[in-house]
Amino acid sequence: MSKEKEAPDIDVMMQAIPYARFLGITIDQRGNEVTTVLHFSPQLIGNPVLPALHGGVIGAFLETTAIAQLIFEAGEGALPKPIGITIDYLRSGRPVDTYGRAEITKQGRRVATVRAEAWQDDRARPIAVAHGHFLLKAVDEFADK
Amino acid sequence: MASNFKITPEHIALMKDVLIEHVPHAKALGMTVVNAAPDEAWLSVPYDAKLVGNPETGVIHGGVITSLLDNACGIAVQLALPERMSIATLDLRIDYMKPATPHLELVAHTHCYKVTTNIAFVRGTAYHTDETDPIATCVGTFMLAANRTMPMPMTPEAAAEALAMLAEKKGGVE
Numbered sequence: 001m002s003k004e005k006e007a008p009d010i011d012v013m014m015q016a017i018p019y020a021r022f023l024g025i026t027i028d029q030r031g032n033e034v035t036t037v038l039h040f041s042p043q044l045i046g047n048p049v050l051p052a053l054h055g056g057v058i059g060a061f062l063e064t065t066a067i068a069q070l071i072f073e074a075g076e077g078a079l080p081k082p083i084g085i086t087i088d089y090l091r092s093g094r095p096v097d098t099y100g101r102a103e104i105t106k107q108g109r110r111v112a113t114v115r116a117e118a119w120q121d122d123r124a125r126p127i128a129v130a131h132g133h134f135l136l137k138a139v140d141e142f143a144d145k
Numbered sequence: 146m147a148s149n150f151k152i153t154p155e156h157i158a159l160m161k162d163v164l165i166e167h168v169p170h171a172k173a174l175g176m177t178v179v180n181a182a183p184d185e186a187w188l189s190v191p192y193d194a195k196l197v198g199n200p201e202t203g204v205i206h207g208g209v210i211t212s213l214l215d216n217a218c219g220i221a222v223q224l225a226l227p228e229r230m231s232i233a234t235l236d237l238r239i240d241y242m243k244p245a246t247p248h249l250e251l252v253a254h255t256h257c258y259k260v261t262t263n264i265a266f267v268r269g270t271a272y273h274t275d276e277t278d279p280i281a282t283c284v285g286t287f288m289l290a291a292n293r294t295m296p297m298p299m300t301p302e303a304a305a306e307a308l309a310m311l312a313e314k315k316g317g318v319e
Contacts, residue, residue, distance in 0.1 A: 016200055017197070017198060017199070017200060017206070018194060018195050018196065018197040018198075018200065019195070019196050019197060019198050019205075019206035019208060019209065020206075021195075022173075022195045022196065023208070042169050043169045043170060043172075043173040044169070044170055045168070045169040045170055046168060046169075046170045046171070046215075046216070047168075048167060048168060048169065048311050049310055049311065053170075054168075054170035054171070054212060054215070054216070055212075055215040055219075055234045055237065056170070056208065056209075056211045056212020056213065056214070056215040056216060057170055057208075057212060059208060059211035059212070059215065059237065059239070060206065060207070060208020060209070060211050060212060061208075063207055063208055063211070064208065079198075079199055081241070081244075082207045082239075082241050083240070083241060084238065084239060084240040084241065085207075085211075085238070085239050086236060086237070086238040086239075087211075087234075087236060087237050087238075087239075088235070088236045089233065089234045089235060089236065089237075092233065
């Protein structure tokens, strides 16, 4: 079965990233919409008393969601490198699956600005949102400037 | 913990036990408490192939740095609070200065520089060996008294109480 591909298969790329596999992130790609899925596992817990997902896991998931959207829209090539990301934590992440979507606010030649959100049962009640800047070229070039 | 509190190696051992060994994600990353002081914490994560974000270069994923800084910020806030209080991260900004070097341990140093009635302010740096050559910096705010809490394990009694609360929750999975 050969299928003409119009966009890169992001899930294949994602599964090549060890840390994405470690967290349990997969990509649900439907038409021109990309949803990231963070599959719950006990090792993602950061507050065992509540219990709640680790804030760093939610941040990493949002960063990955932003990168997945960039790869989808900008095409395959070097992985976009995060320059900075700001995460607003809105609700505690319960021990269930989490979903993510991102949109590119502005794509420049070298830098893209991306907004990402994560939710669980109800998309209207996000658990966290983030906005970040990503370098579309090699980070070394950026670091030397 | 009041600012004049003296932190001993025994305190750090208790913190490692309660705050790392019983926090599933911190344990999964191999995190450890390197040092602590009033308002300050030093945590580390060893290099591990499973944490790689770019398989071509072997560089650790930025998310690992986020988790390390978030965790270290939370502990610095706990060490700055005058009494036992739960905290919740409101926001966290991470700036990445350079990629981490493969096969080197990551260290985070965080400092809670201001506590108000409702909010604690904290900043931190992630680096390998030289804090003046940062991999990433962060600034964050935490809301105080946000939810149910366990005591900071600074005495054997407090550690036992914290472990009892953790046992009741069976590691966070109901």
